[in-house]
Amino acid sequence: MDQLLPVEIVEAGRVFPQALSACADLDGLLRLKGAYVGREGSHAATLMDLLKAAPKEQKRELGAAINALKQQWEEGLKARQLELEAAKKQHASRADRWDPTLPPPVPAQGALHPLNRLMDRLVDVFRPLGFHVEEGPEVETEAHNFDGLNIPEDHPAKASSDTFYLAAHPELLLRTHTSPVQVRTLLRVAPDLVARGGIRFLAPGRVYRKDEIDPTHSPMFHQVEGMLVGHGIGMQHLKGTLEYALRALFGPETEIRLRPSYFPFVEPGCEVDVSCPLCGAKGCRVCKGSGWVEILGAGLIHPNVLKYAGIDPTEWSGWAFGMGVERMAMMLSQTPDLRLFFENDQRFLRAMGGLD
Amino acid sequence: MWIERKALAQEIPAAAALETRQLSELLASLGFPVDGVASREGGDVLDVDITANRGDAMSHRGMAREVAARLQQPLAPIAMPTLAEGKPVVEVRLESPACPIYSTAVLELGPGTTPADIQSFLLALEATPKRLPAVDASNELLHRYGHPTHAFDADRIRGAVSVRWARAEETLVTLDGVERKLVEQDLVIADEAGPIALAGVMGGESTKVTEATTRVLLESAWFDPKPVKAMARRHSLHTDASHRFGRGADPHMAMVARNLLAGRLQAWCQATLVGAWTAGAAPATAKPVPLTGTLLTRIAGEPLALAEAAEALRRLGCATDLDGGTLQITPPSWRHDLMISEDLAEEVLRLQGYEHIPSVLPPLEGPPEPLSHAYLQRQRLARRLAQLGFHQTVTYGFISPEADAAFAAPGNGAEGRTLVNPLGQEYSVMRGSLLPSLQAVADQNLRQGAREVRLFELAPVYNCSPAGPVEQFLLGVVWGGTLGGEDYLSPARAVREADLSGIAKDLGWEGLSPLRSLGQGLFGFELPVESLPRMGARIIPAFSPFSRFPSVERDLSLLVDLGQSHVALTSAMRAALPKGALLDLRCVDVFRHKSLPEGRQAWLMRMRFQAERTLVGEEVDGWVAAALAAAESLGARLRA
Numbered sequence: 001m002d003q004l005l006p007v008e009i010v011e012a013g014r015v016f017p018q019a020l021s022a023c024a025d026l027d028g029l030l031r032l033k034g035a036y037v038g039r040e041g042s043h044a045a046t047l048m049d050l051l052k053a054a055p056k057e058q059k060r061e062l063g064a065a066i067n068a069l070k071q072q073w074e075e076g077l078k079a080r081q082l083e084l085e086a087a088k089k090q091h092a093s094r095a096d097r098w099d100p101t102l103p104p105p106v107p108a109q110g111a112l113h114p115l116n117r118l119m120d121r122l123v124d125v126f127r128p129l130g131f132h133v134e135e136g137p138e139v140e141t142e143a144h145n146f147d148g149l150n151i152p153e154d155h156p157a158k159a160s161s162d163t164f165y166l167a168a169h170p171e172l173l174l175r176t177h178t179s180p181v182q183v184r185t186l187l188r189v190a191p192d193l194v195a196r197g198g199i200r201f202l203a204p205g206r207v208y209r210k211d212e213i214d215p216t217h218s219p220m221f222h223q224v225e226g227m228l229v230g231h232g233i234g235m236q237h238l239k240g241t242l243e244y245a246l247r248a249l250f251g252p253e254t255e256i257r258l259r260p261s262y263f264p265f266v267e268p269g270c271e272v273d274v275s276c277p278l279c280g281a282k283g284c285r286v287c288k289g290s291g292w293v294e295i296l297g298a299g300l301i302h303p304n305v306l307k308y309a310g311i312d313p314t315e316w317s318g319w320a321f322g323m324g325v326e327r328m329a330m331m332l333s334q335t336p337d338l339r340l341f342f343e344n345d346q347r348f349l350r351a352m353g354g355l356d
Numbered sequence: 357m358w359i360e361r362k363a364l365a366q367e368i369p370a371a372a373a374l375e376t377r378q379l380s381e382l383l384a385s386l387g388f389p390v391d392g393v394a395s396r397e398g399g400d401v402l403d404v405d406i407t408a409n410r411g412d413a414m415s416h417r418g419m420a421r422e423v424a425a426r427l428q429q430p431l432a433p434i435a436m437p438t439l440a441e442g443k444p445v446v447e448v449r450l451e452s453p454a455c456p457i458y459s460t461a462v463l464e465l466g467p468g469t470t471p472a473d474i475q476s477f478l479l480a481l482e483a484t485p486k487r488l489p490a491v492d493a494s495n496e497l498l499h500r501y502g503h504p505t506h507a508f509d510a511d512r513i514r515g516a517v518s519v520r521w522a523r524a525e526e527t528l529v530t531l532d533g534v535e536r537k538l539v540e541q542d543l544v545i546a547d548e549a550g551p552i553a554l555a556g557v558m559g560g561e562s563t564k565v566t567e568a569t570t571r572v573l574l575e576s577a578w579f580d581p582k583p584v585k586a587m588a589r590r591h592s593l594h595t596d597a598s599h600r601f602g603r604g605a606d607p608h609m610a611m612v613a614r615n616l617l618a619g620r621l622q623a624w625c626q627a628t629l630v631g632a633w634t635a636g637a638a639p640a641t642a643k644p645v646p647l648t649g650t651l652l653t654r655i656a657g658e659p660l661a662l663a664e665a666a667e668a669l670r671r672l673g674c675a676t677d678l679d680g681g682t683l684q685i686t687p688p689s690w691r692h693d694l695m696i697s698e699d700l701a702e703e704v705l706r707l708q709g710y711e712h713i714p715s716v717l718p719p720l721e722g723p724p725e726p727l728s729h730a731y732l733q734r735q736r737l738a739r740r741l742a743q744l745g746f747h748q749t750v751t752y753g754f755i756s757p758e759a760d761a762a763f764a765a766p767g768n769g770a771e772g773r774t775l776v777n778p779l780g781q782e783y784s785v786m787r788g789s790l791l792p793s794l795q796a797v798a799d800q801n802l803r804q805g806a807r808e809v810r811l812f813e814l815a816p817v818y819n820c821s822p823a824g825p826v827e828q829f830l831l832g833v834v835w836g837g838t839l840g841g842e843d844y845l846s847p848a849r850a851v852r853e854a855d856l857s858g859i860a861k862d863l864g865w866e867g868l869s870p871l872r873s874l875g876q877g878l879f880g881f882e883l884p885v886e887s888l889p890r891m892g893a894r895i896i897p898a899f900s901p902f903s904r905f906p907s908v909e910r911d912l913s914l915l916v917d918l919g920q921s922h923v924a925l926t927s928a929m930r931a932a933l934p935k936g937a938l939l940d941l942r943c944v945d946v947f948r949h950k951s952l953p954e955g956r957q958a959w960l961m962r963m964r965f966q967a968e969r970t971l972v973g974e975e976v977d978g979w980v981a982a983a984l985a986a987a988e989s990l991g992a993r994l995r996a
Contacts, residue, residue, distance in 0.1 A: 105843045108745025110810060112738055115750055120735070123727075129717070130724030133731050138753060138816060139786065139825045154585050160777045164754075166786075167776040169824045174753075174775075174786075197722020206753065206815075212779065219779050220752045230721050235705065236657025237718035244717060258710040260387030260702065262407035268655065268702030270710060271389070300655060303698060317654065344749040344797045346806055355742050 005065070006050070012036070012043045013069055020080050026088065029081055036073045044070050111353030115222050115341055118329050119204040122224050125248040126202050129241065131226070134201040136181040138174055138208070139166065145175050148183035149265040150304040162210050164219075174208035178225035179265060181205065182301075182320060186229070186309030193311060198230035198318070204325070215337040222325035229301065229311070229318035235268060238298055238319040242272055246295065250277040257292060266299025266320060277332070286331060293331060296323040358394075358481040359402045359419050363500060367420030370429035376400045379423075385709055386422050388413065396480045411581075411603025412690040415502025421690075425671040425707055434501070436612060437619035445631040446573065447516035454543050454580040455519040455555060457607055459614040459634040461574045462510050465490070466626030474624075489627075490565045490572045493620035495596075502690075503576065503605055503613040504597035506553060508563040510571040515548030519555060519577070526551055529561040536591050543583045545575065556584040556601035557593050571630070572621070576614035578607040578638065581692075604692035607638035644677070644684040647700045655701040657714045665704045672703055730829070733885055734814050737831055737863060744859060746810040746833065751793035753815065756782040759796075764788030765819075772820035786818040786825055790832030790882050795874045798834050802876070808837035808851065809878070814885065829885040833859060836878030853879050864889040907939060907966035910980050913995040914987055915956045918948075922959075925990055929961070932986035933979055937971070939964040941983075958995050961987070 016036065023029045037044045047066045054062050112120070123133055136144075146158055157163060157176060164174040181203035189199050203225040211217035228241070239258060247254045255275040263269045274295045276287035283289040298321035303313035326338055333352060335341070340348050361379065365372035371379060380390040383404060392403040404419065412418050417434075424431045445462040470492040475485040478492060481499055485492050490507035498504050522528075522538035528551040529535045536554070538544065544551035552560040556579035565572060579601045588598035611634060621627035653659050662683050666676040673688030687694035694700060705713065738748055757770055764770065768788045778784035787793065790813050798809040812833045818825035835856045841848020856879045857869050865888060870881040916925065926941050933941070945960035952958060963983060965971055984994060 103843050105845045108808075108810065110742040110744060110746040111748065112742050113748040113750050116738065116748060127727075130720050132725040133727055135728075135731070137827045139818065139827065154582060154589075156585075156589065159589060164778065165776045166772075166824065167774045168772045170776075172824045195722075197720070200718075201725075208753070210777065210779065219783065220754075222750075228718055230718055232654050233718060234653075234655045234657045235710075236714040236716040239657075239713050240716040241718060243715050258713065259384055259389065260706045260710060262387070262409045267696070267698040268705060300698065303696065342750060342752065343800070344747070344751065344811070345804060346747050346801050346809065346811075349747040349749070353742075353748065355739070 006046070009043055009047060009069075013072075016073060016076060020076050023080060023084070026081065026084050029077065029084055033077050037070060037077065044073070109350065109355075111349045111355065113341075113344075113349060114329055114333070114352040115325050117353055118325055118332075119222065119224055121249065122245075122323075123202055123204065125245050126226065129200070129244065131200045131202050131228075134181050134185045134203045135205060136175070136178075136184045136203065138206055139172055140175040140180045142171055142173060144180035144183045145173060145177075148187075148305065148308045149179050150302045150308075151264045155264070160210075164208050164210055175205075176209050177207050177322060178203045178205045178223040179320075179322065181225055182227050182265075182305065183309065185227070186306070186311060190310040193229070193316065198228070198316070200228040200230075202226050213339060215339065218326070218338050218342060220342075221338075224323045224325060225320065226298075226323075227301070227318060227320040229306075229316050231316065233300070233317040233319060235270075235300060235319075238270075238300065238321070241319070242296075242298065242321065246272075246274050250274060253280070255281070258298075261297060261299075263297055263299060263322075265302050265305050267302045269297070269299035272296045272298055272321070278334075286334065295328065296321050298322070357404050357406055357414055358499075359404050359416060360396075360398065360477060360480045361400045361402065362398055363416045363477060364420055364423070367417050367432055367500075368424045368427075368429065369432055370427050371420070371423050376402070382423065382426060383419070385711070386426055387706060388419070388422065398476055398480050401480050408603065409693040411600055411605060411692065412502065414600050414603070415499060417501045418690075421673065425668075428671065434612070434616070436615050437622070439615045439618055439629070439632045442631045442633055444633045444635075446510070446513065448633075448635040449516060449518040449520075450636045451518050451520035452543060454583050455577055455636070456639045457610045457634065457636040458519060458575065458577040459610040459632075460517075460576065461614055461618045461632035462630040463572055463574070463618060463621050463627040464630060465570055465572060465621065466628070468625030471624060488565055488567065488569075489621055489624040490569070490574075490617075493617055493624065496620070497613055497616055498596055498600070501609065501613060501616070502600055503609040504556065504600050505613050505617050506559050506575040506597075507565050507617070508552065508559065508573040508575065509565050509569040510573040511569070512563045513547045513552065513573060517552075517573070518546050520544065520546060522551060528552075528554060530554060530558045530591075530593065531561055531564055532558065532593075533561060539590070541583065542587050542590070543579065554587055554591065554593070555579050557587050557591070557598045558595055572627075574614055574617050576610045576617065578605055578610050606688075606690035608689040610634070610638065638689070641689060642687060642695075644675075644686045645694060645697060645700055647683040647685055647697050649681060651697050652701050652704065655698065656705055657716060660704065665700075668704045668707045669700060671707065674700075729890055730885065733888070733890055734829065736891055737885065737888065738812075738814055740863065741812045741833065741859075744810075744862065746812045746835075746859075749794065749797050749811050749813045751790075751797060751813060751815070752783060753786055753818075754778065754783040755785055755787045755792050757785050759792035760785045760787055760789070763791045768819050773818045773825050788817050788819065790815060790817060790830050791834070791872065791874065791880050794832050794834045794880060795878065798836055798874070798878050799876075802837060802878075806837065807842075808835075808839060810835050830882045831863075831885050831888070832880065832882040834874060834878055834880035835859070836874070836876065850877055851879065855879075856881065903966045903968055905967060905970050907964055908971050908976050910963045910965070910976060911944075912961045912963070912980065912984060912987070914959050914961055914984075914992040915952065915995045916959050916987075916990075916992045918955055918957055920957075920959075920990070920992070925959075925961075925987060925992065928986045928990055929963075929983040932982040933963070937965045937967045937979070939966045959992075 023032055036042055051062055163176050166172040207223050208220050211219055243256050246256050257273040258270040261269045261271040272295055273292040275281035276291050276293050278286045281291035283291050287293050301318045301320050306313040383390055389405045390402045391405050394401045406413050448458055469487050470489050474496050478485045494505045521540055522542040522544045526538045527535055543555040545553040552563045581602050581604045584598055585602040588594050649662050666683055669685055670676055675686040677684040685700050760770055770785045773786040775784050794811055801809045814831055816827035817830050835851050839849055839851050840846035853871050872880050874880050922943055941963050943959045944962045947958040
């Protein structure tokens with residue numbers, strides 16, 4: 001039969017299956033279709049011309065052969081078209097499908113500064129006990145920073161080697177602790193202390209001491225001061241409040257320990273240790289194996305501090321504490337270098353600060 | 357201060373039974389925390405922290421008194437030779453009340469040196485033995501009993517010795533070889549040629565004991581703490597002696613220490629006594645301090661019997677007298693810190709142990725106060741900015757004068773805000789603006805490879821006033837770098853002014869844009885915290901009705917001049933539109949391209965209308981036409 005057909009047609013028929021499977025898209029298939037079974041110029045058209053011109057006796061046999069060939073091509077094309085259409089549909093549906101593993105746009109994430117976060121947390125802890133926040137200026141008078149706090153005239157902290165003073169105002173300094181807020185607040189509330197039923201507040205803030213900048217010293221740092229004035233206030237109330245607060249902060253299993261100490265503005269005075277929150281008092285590097293970490297200084301308000309503010313120490317009494325925020329932050333986070341808190345690298349802030 | 361365990365046990369034998377750890381805990385519970393323990397040849401040495409009010413505790417004897425009182429065990433007696441008080445060998449004149457007693461002796465030194473055990477005791481305390489008996493014995497006594505003494509080379513003293521205030525222009529070369537210019541507030545020991553020692557602080561070079569010394573004059577006095585502290589500070593001479601006299605030594609130890617010193621010289625180098633005498637007398641003991649049961653119970657938090665308190669105070673060396681319901685307490689001569697009733701209550705609690713104090717929450721006597729608006733405002737702003745992707749910074753309140761001058765308000769001169777003793781010039785001015793600090797932090801972050809910096813700080817700045825700097829809390833915000841480009845939906849682009857302007861708007865700022873360009877694609881603004889709207893006073897604001905009829909949106913694409921002000925255009929268009937129906941009017945797209953006529957840009961203006969009825973197409977068309985006409989009056993054209 002083949003000898004009836006021109007050699008190029010036979011060749012086209014032979015390569016048809018490969019050509020078909022090589023067709024990767026519908027456009028290509030359309031071109032292939034045109035080449036094989038198109039109306040004009042296609043292999044099928046050539047065959048039809050051949051059939052027309054064939055001697056009559058050959059027509060029957062030739063016609064059958066041509067039809068078979070055409071049918072084979074058309075079926076092949078149709079099947080391939082279905083295949084390609086299905087593939088296209090599948091691609092389209094894949095393109096629409098969202099890949100949840102692709103990194104999505106994430107809203108920019110900021111952070112509160114870890115020191116502020118810690119101070120906010122302390123305020124949160126004391127709020128249920130009725131404490132509010134009092135604040136005072138960082139540029140203070142000597143009277144508020146020292147005299148009102150029963151700090152003697154010749155105390156070394158007053159020296160210009162320890163405290164920053166202002167050039168144009170020799171009586172003004174950068175407060176060396178948040179305690180002047182005690183003095184300011186007591187002076188303010190003294191006239192109506194009875195009507196208020198005493199006072200209790202926290203004073204978080206920035207303070208300054210003339211220390212060179214190194215891994216454990218900074219000329220500016222933060223303190224949180226706490227103070228309570230009422231009737232018949234004693235050491236038991238200081239202990240009770242701190243036990244509540246430090247448990248709220250570090251967990252209910254936390255123990256506290258008071259040790260005698262000395263600060264001019266309290267009497268009795270004490271240092272307060274907390275059972276190491278990092279090792280659960282088992283002993284670690286932070287607590288130097290002792291199970292205890294020193295956390296703050298406190299005591300009952302010295303009668304002279306109350307007197308300075310015009311409050312009668314035979315009627316009123318109270319307690320006060322002061323806590324170093326950086327020290328606590330470094331202890332809790334085990335940050336090795338204090339300077340990191342003031343360098344404000346966004347990576348540090350994001351890792352340490354968080355949002356609330 | 358170093359405390360050698362062995363030497364401590366010589367003063368309080370019961371302490372010998374305690375392990376180092378137990379002893380450390382015991383001292384800490386008495387208010388003397390142990391900062392460290394060193395193991396030396398002779399045994400453990402404890403580094404004990406002593407608070408500034410306890411000059412009496414700065415010796416082995418002082419520590420032993422505390423331990424003895426807590427353990428209720430006796431102290432070892434002080435082995436002391438008795439020295440017959442005789443006639444002055446040299447005249448001693450006490451010319452200032454700051455030195456009420458001066459006990460002295462003159463001895464001829466013989467051969468012999470400091471015993472080995474004393475040398476190793478001094479070495480254990482990190483003191484250097486000089487192998488000069490007079491010097492080493494004085495040093496040993498200071499550490500053992502806490503009373504500073506001094507030995508002069510008697511042959512180098514000219515004439516009478518006086519304790520007096522220095523005269524202007526006088527100088528003294530102290531033992532450390534430094535020549536000191538003296539002032540009239542310096543208390544000195546002087547001979548007839550001039551000062552030979554700074555009283556209670558340091559001896560003089562000219563009369564110091566050397567190997568060649570054959571005769572010594574001993575000094576065991578008591579000096580008022582105030583001038584001693586002042587001298588130590590004035591001359592930056594913080595010595596073992598000035599620490600102890602400065603915190604208050606025991607005046608009754610003057611003669612005792614003189615006797616002990618003389619006795620040691622007799623024993624160590626066969627010294628012979630030429631004479632011993634004392635000028636002046638120890639000051640009278642302090643007045644008794646009362647302690648009532650009421651006060652004690654209030655401070656202790658539980659009823660404590662006064663008899664029990666008296667017993668505890670007697671263990672500390674106090675004389676007690678129960679006078680009706682009040683204890684009258686006379687503190688011992690070494691305790692200068694027991695001045696008021698509260699001091700005594702503390703001593704009772706301290707001996708008992710603070711661990712016995714009960715734990716009670718204080719009762720609320722009045723209503724709690726709310727947090728202040730200013731405080732809450734800062735909290736709110738900080739949280740909002742953190743949510744918006746900004747990082748809160750904390751920077752120093754002082755900056756360099758140059759950085760300050762670049763940003764401080766014109767009227768806010770730096771003179772009134774400058775420190776007299778800054779850490780350095782770069783930390784010398786209390787800042788008038790937060791932006792220099794934020795700029796520095798932003799630059800540092802960008803240098804460290806951050807793609808984008810978003811920072812804010814809430815802190816005071818300082819404004820000059822005649823009375824001194826007045827603080828004002830500012831919010832400073834900076835934003836710079838590259839935005840987006842980190843995921844498949846957000847294209848990368850540089851941060852623009854408008855981005856930060858949107859933040860100011862988000863925080864409620866409605867005034868003119870406060871923005872400043874801080875260079876290198878960094879933008880910032882700072883605003884007084886109180887200038888931003890507060891959280892409303894009402895928990896839920898009053899209801900304002902809104903229409904439930906559909907709104908209609910229309911866009912106008914306008915060609916406007918490149919210099920066209922948006923606010924001018926919108927107010928002109930707004931004026932032409934019905935107030936009751938216009939919900940919003942704004943430019944939603946800016947298009948600038950070379951295909952547009954030169955000097956022109958295209959703005960897509962969007963109008964949104966809504967009313968208490970359904971709007972009809974024709975009336976909205978009319979409004980839009982009016983708005984267009986208004987825009988055209990400003991030179992705008994409808995873009996084809």
